[in-house]
Amino acid sequence: MLLSIKNLTAEVEGKPILQGVDLDVRPGEVHAIMGPNGSGKSTLAHVLAGRDGYDVTGGEVLFEGQDLIALEPEERASRGLFLAFQYPVELPGVNNTHFLKEALNAQRKSRGEPELDSVAFLKLVREKIKLVSMNPELLKRQVNTGFSGGEKKRNEILQMAVFEPKLAVLDETDSGLDIDALRTVSEGVNALRSPDRAVILVTHYQRLLDYIEPDFVHVLAGGRIVRSGDKTLAKELEEKGYGWLADEEAA
């Protein structure tokens, strides 16, 4: 098992959000987590990445059998967890290439692997940037600063391509993208699918799943996974909305 979440509860600023989440993810699988606004989807993504202020109050999360919650965010990254942000942060004054190189080498160093020199690194980035159809000029700019919505998302997927994580959590990666950007970002993600790599897609809408086909679809509502199924569940949600699930819950 790559990721095993058991009865996870978490709160944000003292407010309980996750109320007992169970989820198992194996290498190579793509899971979609869907749900209405406020259901806890993004909270789950941030708890996994280790953001301050997202406090785990119960349950456990094992990543390759080890307690993920006990690790610092940077340790989680080095062990192969990657979160693509819904709102990638702008870092004025920090050069994008420098950032990518520092991050990759920090991860490699933490894993006891040799750091890449500039030549090897640039070769790697040039190869990966093709996967996400990103304008190479953006590498020379400050991280995400003044990037369009689509450019920011592509930059996230570029990072994923460079870091080659074991588990990528994509938080609402489809939000704010026009159809062309959605297509290229999805192609980037698909190119990175592999038997060793799992993906969790957190999304409100079904349309992303037209481009990235999930193996499993889960519906998160009220801080718990209330329904799991295959990709046909996403279609059903598209037609009926989330209301019927809430009704079923109440019944």
Added chain:
Amino acid sequence: MNTAEQTSTDLRALVQAAGSEAAGALATPGWLTPVRERGARDVLTMPLPVRKDEAWRYTPVGFLERQSYRAPQVAAPGILVIADIQHLLRPDSVGPRLVFVNGYHAPALSAIGTLPDGVTLTTITQAPGQLPVGLRQQVERVAEHRHVFSALNSALVSDGALIHLAAGTILDSPIEILHIAVGTDEPGICHPRHAIVVDEGAQARVVERYCSVGDPVYFTNAVVDVHVAAGAGLVHERLQTESVGAQHLTELRVTLSENSFYRHVAAALGGEWSRTNLQVVFAGEGAEADLNGLMLAGDKQLNDVHLDIRHDVPRCTSREAFKGILDGRGRIVFDGRILVARDAQKTDAQLSNDNLMLSRSAEVDTKPQLEIYADDVKCSHGTTVGELDKDSLFYLRSRGIPESQAMRMLCQGFAGDVLDRLADQSLREIAQELLDKRLSTSGAALVEGESGDAS
């Protein structure tokens, strides 16, 4: 009242000692004599700044009480050889270089090379009899001593660079003035004084650096006079990387004639106590001043910039962008005064001071002051004091970058606005390395403190 003779360092005694020494002790070209005399007179009558003085309220000069500073002796030739300072020299520095050790010119370490016609580059003690008039006037310019330290500098000038560009001369390679302090048996106080005159239509770049070998305790009391004539331009880069025990005061006075430009990029990163008084006087219409500064106040460092920008004539533009980074119990003082005279219509002045606090024990005292007596001007000011952005920090950490490194990257990003304006890669690197070093020494305490707060 606290007076000069009541501190451990008796400023008057310093002046008297210099006066009674053999005439050769302080080399004095004839034209400098009135400057020295006026300085000596003023030292006797001017008090030491005290907290009651608004301009010194947050920048006490208590170090003069704690230590007894003496005038350093003329460095014996060979006290430093080129190998000692090799690490301070910049590989991409191609221009002429004047080196001063403890305030005294060190010809063996300097490299003038061949200068194009129209460029005069010399020092006060080596100045030829027929100094260009503009330059001489600039050194002689005993503007009202605004405080006892500039009077002291006038009285005790050790040496200094004299730079003159004749009308129309364009010098591509930068002139570097390199100050090096080396430890002596007791703390020294030195008084360099530089003059830069760029005549009509000429252009130059001057790099001024203050650094040290080892970690000596000393007080640099510098005065720099700059005049940029009509249609001329000067790029002036200043890098202060003094030892952790040093005090540094620069009195920098700039006058700008019509349609001239002056670009100032400064990074004051070293010293225990550092202050720059930067005065820019617009004396001709259509001039531009672009002033940028970075101040670092690591633990127990004090870093002060006082601006006195005088828009006395119409249609001049000034930009003042100063940034501060504070850590530990560091302190930054910023006083940005812009005066727009009644006749100075169409003045365009924009001042900003942004500070990044890495520690809650640090302190910023920032005071922008616009005094506007004209009615058709475009002026603005803004100051900010903020902490590192938590979202940015998390973003970097989520990519595998450890917290302390993430902090340094964000600080470098913040400082980059200023440092990226330095023209040479090597200057940027010197500044970044020191910034990095200073931040990594006090960074550990911060991380502990922060997690303590969060829990």
